[in-house]
Amino acid sequence: MNTAFSPQQRIILARGNPGKVKEIQAILATPLILPQSQFSVPEAEETGSTFIENAIIKARNAALYGHLPALADDSGLIVDALNGAPGVISARYAGVGSSDADNLQKLLDELDGVPDAERTARFICVIVFMRHAEDPFPLIAQGVWEGRILTQPAGSNGFGYDPVFWVSEHHCSSAELSPALKNTLSHRGKALRQLNQLLAAQ
Numbered sequence: 618m619n620t621a622f623s624p625q626q627r628i629i630l631a632r633g634n635p636g637k638v639k640e641i642q643a644i645l646a647t648p649l650i651l652p653q654s655q656f657s658v659p660e661a662e663e664t665g666s667t668f669i670e671n672a673i674i675k676a677r678n679a680a681l682y683g684h685l686p687a688l689a690d691d692s693g694l695i696v697d698a699l700n701g702a703p704g705v706i707s708a709r710y711a712g713v714g715s716s717d718a719d720n721l722q723k724l725l726d727e728l729d730g731v732p733d734a735e736r737t738a739r740f741i742c743v744i745v746f747m748r749h750a751e752d753p754f755p756l757i758a759q760g761v762w763e764g765r766i767l768t769q770p771a772g773s774n775g776f777g778y779d780p781v782f783w784v785s786e787h788h789c790s791s792a793e794l795s796p797a798l799k800n801t802l803s804h805r806g807k808a809l810r811q812l813n814q815l816l817a818a819q
């Protein structure tokens with residue numbers, strides 16, 4: 618089960634919204650990461666009710682149709698005052714095909730009137746690496762980033778819910794952090810560094 622990579626080893630990144638892809642490429646210590654769009658891979662339906670299930674679905678689909686090892690990120694935001702919503706549907710909270718701005722506005726609407734102390738939230742990231750589509754023992758790495766939801770957006774870096782995610786250590790939103798600083802703190806940064814260790818230990 619050796620996954621020691623040659624420098625030429627290619628890995629498919631399942632799906633991959635552009636915001637995620639940049640962050641993954643900045644941290645992952647593996648060879649060539651190729652976006653799924655370069656292969657004939659049909660979209661996988663994310664039918665799981667957990668981040669882990671959905672990451673496995675995406676990675677397995679990319680490995681199956683791309684015939685290479687595959688990596689998938691499934692991530693999202695959990696808000697305590699909303700019983701964990703938007704959770705696994707973070708990318709489509711305001712409906713299928715909704716934009717980051719639509720989702721963010723829906724979140725602010727749902728939290729209207731909720732006091733600061735009750736706006737606690739966390740970003741979750743699960744990254745799955747599958748050596749092939751039938752891999753019975755995928756590598757699974759996870760990261761969590763605790764924060765709070767602001768009452769209005771601030772900043773223009775990052776993507777998704779970054780403009781409303783308050784980072785208390787730096788007294789600003791996640792969208793006001795530089796990309797490099799976000800990577801040192803974020804759920805995705807933590808998961809990717811854990812994955813690097815898992816890959817190195819193979």
Ligand code: ITT
Nearest residue numbers: 632633634690691692693694707708776777778779
């Ligand atoms: P894939 O193409 O990789 O499937 P996705 O964005 O469509 O990406 P996900 O189901 O993983 O699919 O949803 C993740 C959503 O969670 C993402 O669209 C954002 O709205 C939010 N999110 C995740 N990580 C984030 C981050 O670092 N900053 C802001 N929002 C984030």
